[in-house]
Amino acid sequence: MANPLCIQLINPNTSLAMTEVMAQTARSVAARDTQILAVCPEEGAPSIEGHFDEAIATLGVLQQIKAGRDAGVDGHVIACFGDPGLLAARELARAPVVGIAEAAMHLATMLATRFSVVTTLPRTLTIARHLLHQYGFERHCAALHAIDLPVLSLEDGSGLAQQKVREQCIAAKKSDGSGAIVLGCGGMADLAQELTLELNIPVIDGVSAAVKMIESLAALRLTTSKHGCLDYPLEKPLSGRFAGLNLREHYV
Amino acid sequence: MANPLCIQLINPNTSLAMTEVMAQTARSVAARDTQILAVCPEEGAPSIEGHFDEAIATLGVLQQIKAGRDAGVDGHVIACFGDPGLLAARELARAPVVGIAEAAMHLATMLATRFSVVTTLPRTLTIARHLLHQYGFERHCAALHAIDLPVLSLEDGSGLAQQKVREQCIAAKKSDGSGAIVLGCGGMADLAQELTLELNIPVIDGVSAAVKMIESLAALRLTTSKHGCLDYPLEKPLSGRFAGLNLREHYV
Amino acid sequence: MANPLCIQLINPNTSLAMTEVMAQTARSVAARDTQILAVCPEEGAPSIEGHFDEAIATLGVLQQIKAGRDAGVDGHVIACFGDPGLLAARELARAPVVGIAEAAMHLATMLATRFSVVTTLPRTLTIARHLLHQYGFERHCAALHAIDLPVLSLEDGSGLAQQKVREQCIAAKKSDGSGAIVLGCGGMADLAQELTLELNIPVIDGVSAAVKMIESLAALRLTTSKHGCLDYPLEKPLSGRFAGLNLREHYV
C-alpha cells in the first residue's frame, strides 16, 4: 500500500446532499492514505425507494463504475441500501465492488448472533428481505423495521427522520432480542457512531463498512473474480445511449 | 373476455429475429381472441448473457412496459430467461407482468416432481440459480445445463445450437432423474413442442407458458397488486434520459 | 384447441352444494370452449378438515381420476385446499392434474411479493404450511389465518362464514404487509372476485386458478410427465375394494 488508495463512492441517486453526507462519513473512517472519490449519476432518480427506482439507478451506477475503472480507482462502493446493480457492476469492474447493505450485514454477523434492520419506507422492506436471502443472512436478521418516512426526509434539515431512526433503533433493541442494528439507508450514514454510543450496541452504517471492506480487499490484493459469471461482459455492440458502456479494450 | 386480449411480448434484447421467433411461438399457443404485440427495445444489447446485459436490458423493458401501459395492453411478458426487471416492471405496470423463466418453472413443477434446465452459456447459470432460489424452486430443479454457445447462435441459421439443445435435453433426461425440462432461453421457444414429442417428456418453453399465464390472470380479472412494494413508483423528478418514465398521471 | 376442452373438477368431499358452488365459479372463468365436468365422490367425508379427512378423500379423488381418464377428460382439478392425493393422482392420470392450493399460490407469487392465506379451521393450518413448504413458497407467504369455523359453515346459508372471511381478509391486508390473499378453501371460491374488488388487492381462489392452469397446459400440449416417479402406477393385483383402480390396459 505504498501508493494512496482511491475508492470511488457511488451514490446511486442524484442527491448531492446525500452524496456529501456519505462522503464525509466515508472520509472519517478511511485510512490516511485512502482518497474517497464521491460521485453520483448526473441523471436518474433523486432517491431510491423501490424496485423501479433501483432499476433506473443501476444504469447510473454502471456508468460510474466504467468512469471509475477508466480513472483507475482501486475499488467501488455502491452506496444505496439495496445494493443496486451489484453483480452487473462486478462484471464491469476490474477492482472490487462492495455494496453498503452487504458490507453492513456482513459486519453485523461478526458482532452479534442476530441483528435488526431499520430503514425508511415500508415498501423497501422487500428489497432488504431479498438481500438477506441472497447473502445468506435470513436467519441472522431478527426483524426489519421502517420509519415510514421517505429517503429524502433524511436531508430536509428538520431532524425528524433522524429522530424517528433513533426511536426505532431504541425500540428494536428492546423488542427484537438483537445484539446489533444495521442502518438501512445510505442517508443514515452519519448517525451510526452516535447511536452506537447512545444505545451501547453496534449500530452499523454500510457506507463506512464498505469503505473498510474495499481497503481490506486492496491490502490483500484481492479483486473481483474474472473466472465465471463475473467475468467482463461479453463484447457486443450496445446500441444507442448504451454505446460505450461495453468496450472490450478497457478490460485489458 | 368479450373484447380481444392484447398481450405485449417484450423481448428485452434488440434482436428482431429473436423477437419474431418468440412472437410466432406466442401466437401459435394464444387463444383466438388474443393479440400478441411483440416488441423489443430500440437501443440496448443484442443478446443477454450476464448480469450486466440484464441491467442494460432492464431499462429497455421498463420503457416498453410504459409504452404498453399507455397503449392499454392487458398484460406484459418479459421474454428473456433471466426475467430482467421483473419486479420493477410490476411496479410500473397496471396489468399483470410475467417472466418467461418464472412461467416455465411454475408449470414444470405441476408436471413433474423435479425438472432440469438447459440454457446457453455457462455464465448465465448463476442467473438461473438465483431465480430458482427467488421463486422457491431450488429443490424442484435437479440440474442445470449449458450448451456453451452464445444466445445468438440460436439465430445463425446453422442449426448447431438447436442440435446441441436437443442433445443436452436427451442427456439430461437420462442422467438427472428429472421428469421435465425447462428451456433456458427465449430463443429456444420454437423447439419445445417438437422436443416434447421426441423426448416424450414435457419440454417447456417460457414464452408460450407466460402467454397462457397472462391469459389466465386476465380471465380471472387478477392483476399486479398495488398494495405494498409493487405499488406504482413514487412520483419523483427523474432527470435526463429517464424523464418521462415516471409520470404519475398515467397511473390513474 | 379446435375441439372443446373437458376439465374434470373433482371436489374431494361429498358435499353436492360445495361441488355446485365450485362448478359455477369454474364455469364463470372457463374459456368458451371449455366444459366443466364437476364431480364428487359418492362415498367419503362431507368436508375435509385434517390429515385423516384428506386420507379418506384421497381414495375418492383417485376413483374420480380414473373415471375421468376413462372418459377422456383433458385435465383434472383437485378442488380442496389441501390438494389431497395430488401426486398419486398425477401417477394415475394421463392428462394434467392441478390442485387448487397449488394453483392459487403459484398465481399469488406472480402478483405480489408476499401473500397471506385465509382458511377455515385452525387445525388445517398445518396442512397449508406443509404445502407452502412442498411447493417452495414458504418465504412468499407472510401469514396464515383461520376464521375458526368449519368448512360446511360456508354452505349453511347464514353468510356468517363469508362475513368472517371478509373480515379476516381486511385484517390480513392491514397487518401482514402482503400484497395478495389466497383463499384457503374451495368453498370460498365464489368470494374471490367481489373481495378483490372490495379490498383492491388480488384475492385469489384456487378453483378458478386451477381451471385456467389446465386450460393453459392443454393449449401448450403439456401433460403430466410419465418419466420417473409420476409414471403410471406399476401393475399389481390390487385386492378387494381397490380392485379395478389399477388396470394397465387403461394406460395405453
Add this chain to the structure above:
Amino acid sequence: MANPLCIQLINPNTSLAMTEVMAQTARSVAARDTQILAVCPEEGAPSIEGHFDEAIATLGVLQQIKAGRDAGVDGHVIACFGDPGLLAARELARAPVVGIAEAAMHLATMLATRFSVVTTLPRTLTIARHLLHQYGFERHCAALHAIDLPVLSLEDGSGLAQQKVREQCIAAKKSDGSGAIVLGCGGMADLAQELTLELNIPVIDGVSAAVKMIESLAALRLTTSKHGCLDYPLEKPLSGRFAGLNLREHYV
C-alpha cells in the same frame, strides 16, 4: 411398565411374507415385556412403490390403526419406508404412532453426521426425498441410492435383491462420505444387523428402530398430542365403505 406392552406393527401392504419378516425382526429387538402384534390390510396393494400405492395403503393403515386402538394397543408402527398416512394415523390414534423411515432417519442422525439411504426402485426416491425434507434431515442425508429391483424381489427367495442391497451399501460407504446407512424398505429389515457387522458402520432398519421408539415413548408416558392438528378427526358422517372409521365414542 408393570404390564406388558403391546405394539401393533402395521405392514401397509398385503404381503404376508413381508409382514412375517418384519415381525421377526421386531420381536428380535423388542423388550421381553413387549408383544408385537403384526398385521397387514386384508385388501390393498401387495407392495408400495409410488405415490398411488401409498394412497391405497393409507386406507389400510387407518383401518388397522382403528382396530389397534379398539384393541387397546400401546403404540403403532407404520412399517413402510414412505411412512404412508403417518399424520392421519396420528389423528386417529390415542397411542403414539411411529413410521419406519422416520425412526431410522432420526437414529441415523445420532450416530453419524451424514447418512445414505439405500432403497428399491428409483421411482420411490422422490418419496424418500420428501420425507427427508418434511422431517428436517435434508442436510443430514449425503445421498440416496436405489437397487432398481421391486419391493417384492426381496421376498422371492433368490437372494438377488439382498445381494444388490449389500453391494449398494458397500458402494455408498465408499463414495458418499456417510457414516451410516438407512435401509429404505421394510422388507430389508432382516439385513440390518449383519450388514452393520460386515460393513462396520451402522446400517439402520426402521422396523426395529420404530419398535424401540414406541417402547421409549411408552416408558416416558408420552403419546400423540391431541392439542391442535393431531387431535381426533372431527366427528362427521363418513359414508359408504368409510363408515365406522370415524366414531367419536371410541375417543373417550
Add this chain to the structure above:
Amino acid sequence: MANPLCIQLINPNTSLAMTEVMAQTARSVAARDTQILAVCPEEGAPSIEGHFDEAIATLGVLQQIKAGRDAGVDGHVIACFGDPGLLAARELARAPVVGIAEAAMHLATMLATRFSVVTTLPRTLTIARHLLHQYGFERHCAALHAIDLPVLSLEDGSGLAQQKVREQCIAAKKSDGSGAIVLGCGGMADLAQELTLELNIPVIDGVSAAVKMIESLAALRLTTSKHGCLDYPLEKPLSGRFAGLNLREHYV
C-alpha cells in the same frame, strides 16, 4: 440384553443437586436392567448459561466420556440442554452418545407437528436456536420462551422457577399453536410428567428421553459410526492438562 445396561448420565455442570435430580428422573424411566451412572465434572462451571459456559463444560464432558469408556459403559447422555461437546464426545466414545436437547426434540416431532421450547435465561435462546438449526427442526419449532431465571434457581428450593416454567408452558400452549413442549434445561427433568398430566399435552424432558434413546440404540446393537468424521480422534501428543485424553490404546 442379557447383561444389565450401564448408561453414564453426564451432567456437564458441577452441581451435585442437579445431577441428583436428573439421576432420579433417569432411573424412574430406565428399564429394569439399566443402571444409571450419574456423574458430573469435578471442576468447571456450576451452571451453563451461554457459549462460554458450554466451552468450559465441554472439557468436563470429554473427561467423563473417557472415564465412562474406560469403565465400559454402554452409552453416554450429555445432560445439558445445549448438548455441549456432542460431536467431540462422539469421536471419543465407543458407545453411543445422546444429548438431551437432541433427544427431546426428536421425540417431540413424533408427537406433534410443532413444538415450543421453554428454557431458563433469554441469553441461552441463541444456543437452542442453533441446535434446532443443526438438527433440522427449525420448522418444527413454533416458538422459544425463557422464564428469565438462572439455571440454579431451579435448585434453590423456593419453587419459584418451577412455577414460572409451569406458567410459561401454559401460556405457550395457548399462544403458539404447538402440540408439545420441550423443557429446555436438565434441571427441569422432574417437571415433565406432572406438566404432561396437567396440561394434557406432551411436555418432554430430554434426560429421560435420552436414556430411552441409549437403551434403544443398545438393543439395536447400533453405536456411533467410526467411519468418517466421528472416528476416534487422531492420535497426537496432547500436552499439559490435556495429556491422557487422547490415548490410542484405549480405542482398541
Add this chain to the structure above:
Amino acid sequence: MANPLCIQLINPNTSLAMTEVMAQTARSVAARDTQILAVCPEEGAPSIEGHFDEAIATLGVLQQIKAGRDAGVDGHVIACFGDPGLLAARELARAPVVGIAEAAMHLATMLATRFSVVTTLPRTLTIARHLLHQYGFERHCAALHAIDLPVLSLEDGSGLAQQKVREQCIAAKKSDGSGAIVLGCGGMADLAQELTLELNIPVIDGVSAAVKMIESLAALRLTTSKHGCLDYPLEKPLSGRFAGLNLREHYV
C-alpha cells in the same frame, strides 16, 4: 487510529512453526500502525483435525482471549479454519473477535458468486460444512475438497502438502464453476497470494482476511455486542483449573 492497533493472533494449536507462518502472513498485510501479537496455547493439541481437537483447542483460545483482554488488545483473531470457540470467545472479549474461516468466507462472497474450499483431511469437511451453514454461505459454496494430508504436513518442509493444495485448487477451478477458492487451514496462509497470481482467481487466506476485518471494525469503533447472548459470561465460581477465567472485575 492515532494509536497503533494491537491485534492478538491466536493459533489454537500448539505448533510454534504454524504460529510463525501465520504471524508473518498477518504482518505482511497489516496496516503500518498495526501490531500483530501472535500467540498459541502452552498446552493443547499440536494440530486440529476434528471436533475433539477443536474442543481441546477452545480452552486454549479462551485463555488467550482473556490474556489478550487483560493486555488491552484491540481485537482477536482465532486462526484455525474451524473457528473453534468463536461465540464463547466473543462472550469473554471486550474487543472484536473474528475467525479465519468466517473472514475468508465473507470476503469470498464479495468477489465471486460461488467459491470452493480446499482443506486438509476429509474428516474436517464436516466442520467446514457446519460453518457454511452457520454463517449462511451454504449456497455460496460450490464444493469442498480435501488434500487428504494432515495439518502438520504443511509444516514438514517437504512441500508435498503445498503441492497438493496447488493441484487441488487448479482442479477445483476447472471442475466447480467457482470464481474463488477459500484455503481451509491456517497453515496454508502463505500460499494465498502466489496461488491467486498463478490461478488468476482470488485464493483467499483467512488469517490475513481476519486481520483486515479487525482493523476495519476498530476503525469503525465497532466491537462485540454486549447486549444479549454475547454479553460477558455470568459471574460464577469456576472451579479447579478453570478458576480465573471468569473474573467479573475485568469486564468493567
